[in-house]
Amino acid sequence: MNTWTIFKRELNSYFTQPTAYAVIVIFGFLSILFTFTLGNFWAINDASLHGSFFRYHPLLLMILVPAVSMRQWADEHYTGTIELLGTFPVNLGSAILGKFLASALIWALALALTFPMVITVNWLGDPDNWTIFSGYLGSFLVCCTFLAITTLVSSFTRDQVVALITSVMICCLLTICGWDIVINEIRRSGSDAAVDILTNLGIFSHFFQATSGLISMTSLLYFLGLIVVCLVGTNLVLKSQRA
Amino acid sequence: MIEVTGLTKRFGPKVAVDDLSFSVKKGEVLGFLGPNGAGKSTTMRMVTGFLPVTAGKIEISGVSMIDKPREAKKKIGYLPESAPLYNDMTVQSFLKFCASMRGLGGVERRAAVERSIETCFLENVARQSIGTLSKGYRHRTCLAQSLLHDPEVLVLDEPTDGLDPNQKLEVRKLIKNLGKEKSILFSTHILEEVTAACTRAVIVDRGVIVADGTPTELEAEGGGSLYDLFHKVTTFETPAA
Numbered sequence: 001m002n003t004w005t006i007f008k009r010e011l012n013s014y015f016t017q018p019t020a021y022a023v024i025v026i027f028g029f030l031s032i033l034f035t036f037t038l039g040n041f042w043a044i045n046d047a048s049l050h051g052s053f054f055r056y057h058p059l060l061l062m063i064l065v066p067a068v069s070m071r072q073w074a075d076e077h078y079t080g081t082i083e084l085l086g087t088f089p090v091n092l093g094s095a096i097l098g099k100f101l102a103s104a105l106i107w108a109l110a111l112a113l114t115f116p117m118v119i120t121v122n123w124l125g126d127p128d129n130w131t132i133f134s135g136y137l138g139s140f141l142v143c144c145t146f147l148a149i150t151t152l153v154s155s156f157t158r159d160q161v162v163a164l165i166t167s168v169m170i171c172c173l174l175t176i177c178g179w180d181i182v183i184n185e186i187r188r189s190g191s192d193a194a195v196d197i198l199t200n201l202g203i204f205s206h207f208f209q210a211t212s213g214l215i216s217m218t219s220l221l222y223f224l225g226l227i228v229v230c231l232v233g234t235n236l237v238l239k240s241q242r243a
Numbered sequence: 244m245i246e247v248t249g250l251t252k253r254f255g256p257k258v259a260v261d262d263l264s265f266s267v268k269k270g271e272v273l274g275f276l277g278p279n280g281a282g283k284s285t286t287m288r289m290v291t292g293f294l295p296v297t298a299g300k301i302e303i304s305g306v307s308m309i310d311k312p313r314e315a316k317k318k319i320g321y322l323p324e325s326a327p328l329y330n331d332m333t334v335q336s337f338l339k340f341c342a343s344m345r346g347l348g349g350v351e352r353r354a355a356v357e358r359s360i361e362t363c364f365l366e367n368v369a370r371q372s373i374g375t376l377s378k379g380y381r382h383r384t385c386l387a388q389s390l391l392h393d394p395e396v397l398v399l400d401e402p403t404d405g406l407d408p409n410q411k412l413e414v415r416k417l418i419k420n421l422g423k424e425k426s427i428l429f430s431t432h433i434l435e436e437v438t439a440a441c442t443r444a445v446i447v448d449r450g451v452i453v454a455d456g457t458p459t460e461l462e463a464e465g466g467g468s469l470y471d472l473f474h475k476v477t478t479f480e481t482p483a484a
Contacts, residue, residue, distance in 0.1 A: 084321075
């Protein structure tokens with residue numbers, strides 16, 4: 001009930017300010033631009049969208065997701081509205097969840113609105129649409145993971161800029177530590193154990209499984225685990241700040 | 244009613260509130276006076292359940308804020324010091340949101356929002372965005388939020404701060420009226436407010452109560468002036484809260 005109330009308020013706030021529209025337009029534009037430039041959509045000659053379209057999502061999301069959600073708790077601290085939330089007869093956990101779900105919905109919408117790409121590849125070739133769906137699910141899980149990280153970081157500070165920079169840093173580390181360029185470099189230096197750890201720790205290996213049509217239990221646990229840890233952490237941070 | 248016994252709050256080595264005890268009965272308006280950093284806001288934040296206590300007991304109409312915070316919070320309306328609001332909402336949608344958070348729904352919620360808007364004279368700005376409001380209206384919007392669920396207990400942290408003289412007069416009148424049916428704890432720097440609105444007042448200094456009585460008693464104690472008493476019992480240099 002209270003989660004729903006907070007969810008509605010947050011969602012409204014995303015649409016009364018230009019945030020939601022900006023996210024949808026910028027993400028849509030950049031993801032399609034990357035597909036045709038860096039992703040070499042025409043040269044790859046692959047209708048699955050795996051190597052051209054989805055490949056660059058984590059790179060975009062590691063900056064855009066924190067930019068949208070940096071204010072989530074930082075603003076509550078800054079304006080003092082956290083004092084109102086803290087004195088309502090509600091569980092703070094429901095407020096955290098409500099805010100998280102509202103932002104997640106904005107990202108689901110931004111992803112869904114890239115549907116012209118799906119129509120295009122279906123028109124040009126004969127892709128496996130389940131693989132594409134799995135890719136979208138993978139992208140959405142990356143969004144939610146970065147969102148949860150930003151939620152946690154923004155609960156520490158009242159300064160949105162600090163929240164933004166720190167969250168981008170963490171999301172960036174998670175993204176690049178599993179990136180093939182980085183992994184190949186480390187493999188060349190000969191440390192297999194480090195390669196294993198980094199691949200499993202990074203977003204990319206889990207994400208690539210999803211975009212090639214397979215969401216394994218390990219990957220699902222990786223994403224959901226990170227999300228739950230960050231949200232529970234947010235609750236602890238918000239509680240301890242008042243002690 | 245509010246019943247506070249042995250309330251203590253420490254932030255690390257610093258004692259902000261030291262073994263404070265007081266009570267506010269139904270029909271009573273207790274003025275909470277003291278210099279900046281005396282521990283007034285900290286006390287109010289503990290009474291409303293925002294800050295956890297280091298030691299002591301808080302009971303709101305017989306319900307312990309420490310053991311059953313959700314139950315106790317239902318009985319309190321709170322106006323925080325800075326009158327925090329969501330700037331992207333309109334006055335009406337903000338009040339509707341707060342009413343929902345208080346568990347009100349449907350017809351009940353609509354009635355509560357309308358009543359609060361009327362009580363706090365917000366009709367003219369009800370559909371205006373909070374971000375565009377003047378300080379006086381912002382303060383009254385936050386005050387309206389505290390009245391939505393018709394609470395038995397009101398905790399108001401400097402409710403007249405930043406208001407113009409006319410608005411101050413209105414808010415004082417409002418507090419006095421509400422005080423007939425409720426228990427009100429309100430903090431202020433303005434000593435005239437004590438005689439204008441309070442049935443009783445305490446002066447707090449460095450987390451300790453240094454004077455307690457009806458406005459007339461306190462004036463008598465200060466030799467006819469509340470100002471003299473305030474100067475006598477409080478210290479000039481208090482560390483920031």
